[in-house]
Amino acid sequence: MAVLEIRKFGDPVLREKTFPIEKIDQEVKKLAKNLIDTLHNAPGMGLAAPQIGILKRVIVSDLGDGPSVYINPQIIWRSKETEVQEESCLSLPGVRILISRPQKIKVKALSPQGKGLELSMQGLQARVIQHEVDHLDGILILDRASKSERQKALQQISQYIRIQ
Ligand SMILES: [Zn+2]
Numbered sequence: 001m002a003v004l005e006i007r008k009f010g011d012p013v014l015r016e017k018t019f020p021i022e023k024i025d026q027e028v029k030k031l032a033k034n035l036i037d038t039l040h041n042a043p044g045m046g047l048a049a050p051q052i053g054i055l056k057r058v059i060v061s062d063l064g065d066g067p068s069v070y071i072n073p074q075i076i077w078r079s080k081e082t083e084v085q086e087e088s089c090l091s092l093p094g095v096r097i098l099i100s101r102p103q104k105i106k107v108k109a110l111s112p113q114g115k116g117l118e119l120s121m122q123g124l125q126a127r128v129i130q131h132e133v134d135h136l137d138g139i140l141i142l143d144r145a146s147k148s149e150r151q152k153a154l155q156q157i158s159q160y161i162r163i164q
Helices: 026-041 123-136 147-163
Strands: 046-048 058-061 068-078 082-087 097-102 104-110 116-122
Touching: 026 046, 026 058, 026 068, 046 123, 058 123, 068 123, 082 123, 097 123, 097 147, 104 123, 116 123
Parallel strands: none
Antiparallel strands: 046 058, 058 068, 068 104, 082 097, 104 116
């Protein structure tokens, strides 16, 4: 088991470009396992490779029904219908803000066995996957928030920094 350090807001790695996985080898399987171990230890509902400092397109989620791994995930469809819910992020401790996202999505990805997946998701699962795919593109919830929610988040972050 390898629980790795979760990179926090301010670490430039969270804003960098990530690279697709070209071959699912032992290294990729180990990365997926480390992400799951780190997610369970946090605990959280989702984690993306850049959050442990790895610039590769791999995310994991666990909504309490066991871990799922998505390699090279792509959101190929988003519903016009959106939903506003409170979100938090393991890289932004103490921040909880309202974020609007499409309610339903379709996701294409590879499984750790190299199998092509195409999944329809809605509600919390769709939200978690959108949040994690955003991490692969250097996007944080702050960037998705309304001006007032963003201000609230920055205030929550400054309180957190003061405690440090
Ligand atoms: Zn996050």
